[in-house]
Each structure stands twice: as structure tokens, then as C-alpha cells.
Amino acid sequence: MTRDVVTVGRDAPFKDIVRLMERWNVSAVPVLDGEGRVIGVVSEADLLPKEEFRDDVPDRFTQRQRLSDLAKAGALTAEELMSSPAVTVRGTTTLAEAARIMARRKVKRLPVIGDEGGLEGVASRSDLLKVFLRDDEDLTEEVRREVVDRLFPLPADHIRVEVREGVVTLRGWVDGAELIPVAERLARAVEGVVDVHCHLTGGIASR
Secondary structure, X not given: OEOOOOOEEOOOEHHHHXXXXXXXXXXXXXXXXOOOEEEEEEEHHHHHHHHHOOOOOOOHXXXXXXXXXXXXXXXXXXXXXXXXXXXXXXXXOOHHHHHHHHHHHOOOEEEEEOOOOEEEEEEEHHHHHXXXXXXXXXXXXXXHHHHHHHHXXXXXXXXXXXXXXXXXXXXXXXXXXXXXXXXXXXXXXOOOOOEEEEEEEEOOOOO
């Protein structure tokens, strides 16, 4: 997540919000109350209705369908503009969980809050994608340590872990075939893994 976050108070004027977004090249700003808690988010989508309806009187059908946008077209402060309550996550939220929340709630960023609701940072789509920049050696080490060594008795030299461009390949044999799908699922859950090819077989290898 990004810890240096541009924020506004509930009374921030419309033009000040636009200036901040332009100056810091951000597409949204969290809105904080007097105690630093996140109470909403103002995004570019919240600002656009003012321009969209500036010189146009919508028909009654549009008025019924877009009451919220019409209200924002007349908004003057962050409190009137913001989408509230804000969709937030905790610092302990996994990247996978954050990605699911973004997709389900159709948001591009998530304020990260602490136990008291205070802002700790913002996680954006680009932040979630950075995990895929992990190198293959790093992924190989984690899959070996957190998956193979934990699931199968030592020594586990008969299990090979190979990673190329983020794709994990598991080869070898294991005593318990029932653990094969578990190993594949755990390897796929390692942050930065693109895909998993599991070629493990159950039973004792022929000698």
C-alpha cells in the first residue's frame, strides 16, 4: 500500500479537491473526520456530474435513475460529494482478499485502516500487481519452505520445485496422495505465483 496519502476534510471545497488531485496526480482522495477516521472517498467519478449536468436539464426518467449523480452535481464540499461509507480494508487483509473486494465492489483503490478506523494508507490496483514482480528464486524458496517442507516429512529431496516466470511446477512423489491437491492449493496461494503445474504422484517411488 501507499502510506503517503493525500486526504481532505469533510468541509474541503470542490475546487480544492480538484486542485489536489491534479497536483498529486491521484484519481481519488479519502475524506477524514476531525479524529482522522475515514468517512468516505471522493473520486473523479464523484466530481464529473457537475460538468455533465452543467448546462443540461435531464428528463424525468434520467432524474429518477440518477438521483445520486444529480445531487453531486450541486455539491460544494467533500462531505456532499463523497461516496460513503468508504469501502476499506485492514492492514492484515491479504492481497487476494483485497483483489476480491475491489472486483466485487467495483472500486480502484481501498483505504487501509487501523483498529480505531484511522487511515494507515491506500491500496491501489497497481499495489496489488506489484507482488507479481517477485523473482523466481524468491518464489522457489517460499514454495519449498512453506509448502513442501511443511506438508511432507524431511528429507523431501524427492520433490522438485521449479519456478519460471512466476509459474510453479511441482514434480516427484509423495507418500500420501491425499496431500497432492493440498500442496497445489497452498502453492497457488503464495503471493506472486501466476499458476501452478502439479506433477506429483502418490506412493513410493520405484527403486
